[in-house]
Amino acid sequence: MKTKITACLICLLLIGTPARPAEKTAALPILEIVKAVTKKVIKAIDLRIQKLQNKTIWLQNAQKKVENVLSKLKLDEISDWTQKQKDLYKGYYEELAKVKSIITYYQRIKDITKKQAKLVEEYERAWNLFKRDTHFKESEIEYMERVYTGILEESVKNIDQIFLILESFTTQMSDLKRLEIINKAGDQIDANYDDLTMFNQQNMLLSLQRAKTEADANRVKQFYGIP
Template sequence: MRAALIAAIKAVDLRIQRLQNKTIWLQNAQKKIENILSKLKLDEISEWTQKQRDLYKEYYQELMKVKSIITYYQRIKDITQKQANLIEEYERAWHLFQKDKHFNADELDYMQRVYSGILEESVKNIDQIFLILDSFTTQMSDLKRLEIIDAAADQIDSNYDDLALFNKQNVLLSLQRAKTSNDVNAVKKFYGIP
């Protein structure tokens, strides 16, 4: 499951990098056109501009799509980073809980089911990001894209908060089960609690 999430995150980054390269190429082409325009006489500009608009109408539409993608890029990048943080936090905590002698096999099984649920929900959020990336090849309003991005971001934040709360509750449970002050100190050290 971790490999699938990492692959999904890498796929999002790869798509975005390709779109950035396309944007750079389109921006360079736009600069060339602007330089040509500045060299023409004023009376020729109007006629030539109309011809260029007709000729490059599709090009400009594509450029606007790519510019929109760049606008969303940082938000999408933040979402994928939050997803990566969620996975790292899960792995760190799960590794520690498995070694904690205060939890039995049934409790660890329960923890794994909770983690699986949180991770499955987070994968659905990444799927929403893919929907946004795919939407640039189909028709979708910018408002709809922003709604989907914001919803995915909110859900990933919620997933991360749920994971952090669940981890905190389990650490507190381990501390409560510690029988001696030495055991309490050992648990605190084990989880990095000052």
Template sequence: MKKKLAGCFICLLLVATPVRPAEKTAALPILEIVKAVTKKVIKAIDLRIQKLQNKTIWLQNAQKQVENVLSKLKLDEISEWTQKQKDLYKGYYEELAKVKSIITYYHRIKEITAKQTKLVQEYERAWNLFRQDKHFKESEIRYMEKVYTGILEESMKNIDQIFLILDSFTTQMSDLKRLEIINKAADQIDANYDDLTMFNQQNVLLSLQRAKTEADVNLVKEFYGIP
């Protein structure tokens, strides 16, 4: 992807640089889809975490009650502790460990969706600036739009993976397989975000290179918030 973005930057450099009117360009059609799906994932995760946290509290209380009963028994009475009660205690412990493990997975998934949200925000910030930058022609803005669309579409594939992980908690998927999918989705969204920021940096650099005077350079720096 980085090689492709380098090629994108070269294509922009090969285009002539007449001044372009600061026309309004609509946001990419895919943007609202990405936003809506990401919001849906975050809401689903928050709801599941809340339910699991409530279940954790219930299990901890139940386990504590069993422990209190055990602590009050005398040594000779412990031997009379029924197998059913032993299994009950063991069941609480195992279920609690399982719930805590799932919560950890959900928090990891939430980190991925947070990176997805950050990617969208970075796209919106840059897009709103580039479409007003008079150093770019309208044809170049349309070219940027194609690159951004590609990056956002790739990020959507990662969200699909996250939905797969969420569904996996109701299936027989192993922890190892689930963790593999989570790590893959995390790596891919990191790569998407890096591609986006690199493309943005290249475009800012191109705008600076096209500035013809020191005053123009300073205006570009101020426009993009460059120190």
């Protein structure tokens, strides 16, 4: 992907620097899809975490009650009944550990999805600026659009993987396999975000290089928030 972005930048440089009238360019069609999917994932995760947190509280309270009963028993009172209570306590402990583990998974998935949301925000911010920058020709803006579309499409594929993980909690999937998918999706979204920010930075610098006067260069810096 980074190779593609570098190629895109070279093409932009070769096109030339004629000014382009400022005009509005519609947002990429895929953007609304990415936004909707990302929002859906975060909402689903929040709901599941809330349910698991409620279950955690219930299990902790139940475990505490059994623990209190066992602590009051004397050694000579150990019987079949107390053994059942010990087994019950053990069951609560194991279930609690399992629930906490799942919550950890969900938190990791949510962090990944937030990175996806951040990618969308960064794209929107930069895209709204680039399409108003008269240092770029219309053909260059169209080229940027194709690059952005590619990055967003790749990020959607990673969100599909996250949906697969969410479904895995109701199917037979090992923790190792689930963790492998989570980490892979996280790494890919990180890569998508890095590609996007690098492409944005390169285009900002390109606009700055095309400034013909110091005053124009200062306007470009202010426009993009370049220090």
